[in-house]
Amino acid sequence: MAKMNMLQAINNALDLAMEKDDGVVCFGEDVGHFGGVFRATSKLQEKYGKARCFNTPLTEQGIAGFANGMAAQGMKPVAEIQFADYIFPAFDQIVNESAKFRYRSGDEFNVGGLVFRTPYGGGIAGGHYHSQSPEAYFAHTPGLKVVVPRDPYQAKGLLLASINSPDPVIFFEPKRLYRASVGEVPEEYYELPIGKAEVVQEGTDLTLLAWGAQMEIVQKAADMAEKDGISCEIIDLRSILPWDVETVAQSVLKTGRLVINHEAPLTGGFAGEVAATIQQRCFLHLESPIERVCGLDVPYPLALEKEYIADHLKTYEAIVRSINF
Amino acid sequence: MTNPNNATNTSVHSAEFISGHALSIPTLRVLKDDGTLYDGATAPELDKATALKMYDTMVFTRVLDERMLAAQRQGRISFYMQCLGEEAAIIGSAGALDDEDMIMAQYREQGALRYRGFTLEQFMNQLFSNEKDLGKGRQMPVHYGSKALHYMTVSSPLGTQIPQASGYAYAQKLRGKDNLTLCYFGEGAASEGDFHAGLNMAAVHKAPVLFFCRNNGYAISTPANEQFLGDGIACRGVGYGIKAIRVDGADILAVYQATKMAREQALAEKEPILIESMAYRLGAHSSSDDPSGYRSKEEEELWRKNDPISRFRLWLINQGWLDDASDTEQTTALRQEILDALKVAEKVAKPGIEHMISDVYAEPTELLQQQLKELKAHIKKYPDAYPVTAGRID
Structure with missing residues (x-):
């Protein structure tokens, strides 16, 4: 085990993947010599050469299309989109191409092994x-897998499981935690399952569901609730697509209450999908309406960022509302 | 015979490939480092008042950048981007426009906005995201915009303004305006799909737009030789059937002359023109960047000697339009003025909570109004957690 922050853990995963399989190639804007603007690909060009870790021209659309082509040939491109906010020029290549490569060709061709890594989320005055x-735009696209880790170990x-996946993956990295989240990480190769949620804290009164950087926030809210004698079961969804209905449903069948938290705006956010599915699975066991604590239905603000965030206080209030319903 | 392919139709009978570098585009240079003109070059028609306004704007931009980068380092603002090394390119081109020509900037063109009359106070209000900011504190520092000054608000995603400039200019043409649009972008942004789409749309629809590419050698860490293999960006204009010119971006007389001529032609012929300015991004990409990770101090020092401001200053002194001593005094006074304005702006309140939902639509939807109501109640319950807005909620 070694102490790593999230960037170091990602860098270490890429290093191991490139070492293990010479089909793994990392590229994107400033990814080469510089190691990416966040330094996630630091030293990889030095170690594996310019052919396997390189800068691309400044074109997300080009990066995604190039990655599709490489993956179709059988390699495992790990393409970085510098900020998730800049992924939209690549939307066509991802939604119409990556996601449908296998389906449209009757499995003659596929882009398994393709991973788009991209930093997402707020809290950085951005x-x-x-x-x-x-994430919700991509969650609406059958054929993609959408993964969001919460800490360096995850x-x-x-990421290693994503690179080894037979299907294309969008890997959203919570940039607020890049350096802030530090933990023990095994130095050797390991994979964690895609499509499986994780119960990170067991509880009896209410299920609290989130992913990525919001896990810290819901934990804080659960700690507040605990002082009121409320026992929260906390689940990290980890994969948005496919998502682990079973783990969430089993928890809600036990607790009877669900609060979902995400950073993205409320309307059309993935919490809506979870709520719809869980009310169907757990209707007769629900003690209160499913609560969603999300961003407001506005573009992410700057000066009013603190007010906008689905923070621990708003989450705590939702927990109390749910319990007192 | 018709020409359905709309391309040259002469024939050869042995295979011949045209080299990707068949076209090599020269650079227009008028002003030498020592402030004199190149042999055979003529200075553009430039009156004293305009020349001094351009010079003052260059100095203003340089000093503003120094002070605000320092303010970012002190943690007073969150982010900053300098124009260092490209002042002549920006201000020389802006100076050649009519005040009602539209400017669509990328993000490093504060000099053009200053030239139009954006006040120091307005700069500061945007940089501090306060309630007096025209953009209501919504965007990161340097994302300026002003309808009154015909300067489109900056958007962070790269190159998106390029096809928009084509559309804006086309609309200017349809409206019968005697104005055009000038669109700034970098050589890195020229790799985005929007660049290609924008140039082709402007060419096909004959939009009077000046595409002004600031080729400054770097897109964050990526050097131009990893960005493209063609002869710069100007050659691409030719590919789209657009006239192109390359200018020395540290030579304000060359930039001014090229832009002035391009403007006249674009308006007369109703057509787009591509200008490629060759300069060097002497500062970091932004305050979040550290160039020592990708280029040497020696390289930077070489380019530091190619200072666009000192070159123009020498020319102005040669003209007898500028006195070196008063110039220094002015700069010192400007530093103080900026510091004073900074101190005022940083104390101005942030936008009120009602601006959380304003401008998402022309009128806030019912759902948004409901969300604001709930948010206000929440803030009132936890005032200590939201100090920016808590004291100002009715």
């Missing part, structure tokens, strides 16, 4: 072009 959480294991 305003609306450096703070968005666009980031490494889930």
Whole structure:
């Protein structure tokens, strides 16, 4: 085990993947010699050469299309989109191409092994072009897998599983935690399952569901609630697509209450999908309406960022509302 | 015979490939480092008042950048981007426009906005995201915009303004305006799909737009030789059937002359023109960047000698339009003025909570109004957690 922050864990995962399989190639804007603007690909060009870790021209659309082509040939491209806010020029290549490659060809061709890594989320005074959480757009696209880690250990294991996945993966990295989240990480290769949620704290009164950087926030809210004698079961969804209905449903069948938290705006956010599915699965066991604590239905603000965030206080209030219903 | 392919139709009978570098585009240079003109070059028609306004704007931009980068380092603002090394390119081109021509900037063109009359106070209000900011404190520092000054609000995603400039200019043409649009972008942004789309749309629809590419050698850490293999960006204009010119971006007379001529032609012929300015991004990409990770101090020092401001200053002194001593005094006074304005702006309140939902739509939807109501109640319950807005909620 070694102490790593999330960037180091991601860098370590990429290093191991490139070492293990010479089909793994990392590229994107400033990814080469510089190691990416957040330094996630630091030293990889030095170690594996310019052919396997390189800068691309400044074109997300080009990066995604290039990655599709490489993956179709059988390699495992790990393409970095510098900020998730800048993924939209690549939307066509991801939504219409990556996601449908296998389906449209009757499995003649596929882009398994393709991973788009991209930093997402707010809390860094980035305003609306450096703070968005666009997971729900991609969750609406059959054929993609969408993964969000919460800490260094999760980031490494889930990234290695993504690179080894037979299907294309969008790997959203919570940039607020890049350096802030530090933990023990095994130095050797390991994978964590895609499509499986994790119960990170067991509880009896209420289920609290989140992913990525919001896990810290819901934990804080659960700690507040505990002082009121409320026992929260906390689940990290980890994969948005496919998502682990069973783990969430089993928990809600036990607790009878669900609060979902995400950074992205409320309307059309993934919490809506979870709520719809869980009310169907757990209807007769629900003690209160499912609560969603999300961003407001506005672009991510700058000066009013603190007010906008689905923070621990708003989450705590939702917990109390749910319990007192 | 018709020409359905809309391309040259002459024939050869042995295979011949045209080299990707068949076209090599020269650089227009008028002003030498020592402030004199190149042999055979003529200075553009430039009156004293305009020349001094351009010079003052360059100095203003340089000093503002120094002070605000320092303010960022002190933690007083969150982010900053300098224009260092490209002042002539920006201000020389802005100076060649009519005040009602539209400017669509990328993000490093504060000099153009200053030239139009954006006040020091307005700069500060945006940089501090306070309630007097025209953009209501919503964007990161340097994302300026002003309808009154015909300067489109900056958007962070790269290159998105390029096809918009084509559309804006086309609309200016349809409205019968005697104005055009000038669109700034970098050589890195020229790799985005929007660049190609924007140039082609402007060409096909004959939009009077000046595409002004600031080729400054770097896109964050990525050097131009990893960005493209063609002869700079100007050659691409030719590919789209657009006239192109390359200018020395540290030579304000060359930039001014090229832009002035391009403007006249674009308006007369109703067509787009591509200008490629060759300069060097002497500062970091932004305050979040550290160039020592990708280029040497020696390289930077070489380019530091190619200072666009000192070159123009020498020319102005040669003209007898500028006195070196008063110039220094002015700069010192400006530093103080900026510091004073900074101190005022940082104390101005942030936008009120009602601006959380304003401008998302022309009128806030019912759902948004409901969300604001709930948010206000929440803030009132936990005032200590939201100090920016808590004391100002009715």
